[in-house]
Amino acid sequence: MNSEYILQTSNLGLDYGAFSAVGNVDLKIKEGTIHTVIGPNGAGKTSLFHCLTGERKPTRGNVLFNGKNITNLAPHKRVSVGMSRSFQVTSLFQNLSVMENLRLAAQGRDGLSALKFWVPETANHTHIHKAEEVLAKIQLESVANKFAGELSHGQQRVLEVGMALCGSPQLLLLDEPTSGMGVDDIPIMTNLISQLGKEHTVMLIEHNMRLVMSISDRITVMHQGNILLEGSPDEIKGDDRVKKAYLGESGNE
């Protein structure tokens, strides 16, 4: 097994009945890179993502993380292995403060140790420090004590990524981080992700091409459930097959 890849899938596929959402995907994500998966609607990006997070059991093939087979590992157990994820549809603890959202996410990393019901939750300083560290990184200090539900949509998207960060992951899986964000907020997310790329391996699904082209180290283009092409942003930009996939055959004319 080549160890420069943090995540590898081999022959990964997911069928819904007779329909193959993911065909046969060999995705390789190099440690320390920002790796983006793009593709037109229905290309199988989200299904692939679900196989990586464990939300869906792949029909065939397997997923290796740091050389370890995690194909059938339950989603919540992947956090302690070193993978954490954000959601396309914002999923926060709406009625808790921003700080508590982050603290809980940090607490989740230690899984069952949180079953302790005889000590105060504030006794564990590592979780609080982690939350404060992430809070500073995502620059939401000014709203730390607000309820998550009171934040603007842009801030909620940032917090969404922040919660994934609290798991101290080696690999961050981001599902359309800019989904629903206003044009003005997108640069904030772009900066944040490129910052995170310095400390983590980041795999993301994204539609915003400007963001994708500016921050990605590698790009995988998916089309009809399979990988069409993989390369650097420049290689992808110039490729005719990618244009065809997005625009259909007639787009070439």
Next chain:
Amino acid sequence: MKMNNSIFGGVTLIALFLLILMPVLLPSITLATEILIFALAALACNLLLGYTGLLSFGQGIFFGGGAYTASLVMIHFDFGLLGALFAAIVAGSILAFIVGALAIRRTGIYFVMLTLAFSQMAYFLAYTFSDWTGGDNGLLDVPRPSLSFFGFVISDLESSESFYMFVAIVFALVFLLARRVIRSPFGTTLVAIRENEGRASAVGFSTNYFKLVAFVISGAITGLAGALYAMLLNFAPLSNIELLMSENILIMTIIGGTSSLLGSLLGAGAIVLIGDLLSSIWPRWMMILGAALIAVVLFMPGGLWGGLESLYSKFSNRVKTKQSSSSEDK
């Protein structure tokens, strides 16, 4: 959250104050004891409903199970007071473990239906094994042993006053324990599960373990309450394990308010008092209870405690704005 951070401060002080006040204000001390016992059961229900977001119709199983267990070990095996209460706690937790382990495999409405089904099953089991439970007649002649440590008798608990004191001490201890539970990594995780189970799971919590432990803690406390109730009545009626008991406990919890443990004491107090006052006047008093529940759910979503809280904050805001407007002349 907004009050004192220590488990001994804030609402705990109010609870202790009420424990002292209740026997003075209420018409009878037995009524006060009954309120405290149901407050224990409502508090345990609150841990599930208010903090974990689990609507359980199984609370009567643990209440009745605790009552039967304590009564049986006292009648047949001569268990003392603390031994019997301990047996009830163990029985409550085992029953909660069984019901919980199976019911939490489903969520939402299916979870509720499963607890309902268990509740019905438990009732018919108790009804069928009438040699042990007394069936329809209930288990008669349940003793109330004296409180003693290593043969040294502290109180015989025969008077209602001494039994009230004992129950009040038990309540205070459980209240502190429950406050510890909700202010712990475990308790905060329960709130996370209530808020958004999907996310709680995504950040790494095995949510089912947490729900199961919440169930066991709730069952243990409810079993304890059931045992105390049997000792209060000297009798363990079949109605302890009926679905109606589960409903009553739920109604107390909801009317009291699920945002604070103190709400459970208020809810139990309100329902037991209303029942006591109205049942002598009008045999159909349960109708008024229904109306009260509808009113609380529609107009006071935070329950009695939530209502008191918002009154308090309105009042203190008014005082604050008065003070600030008089001090700062802009």
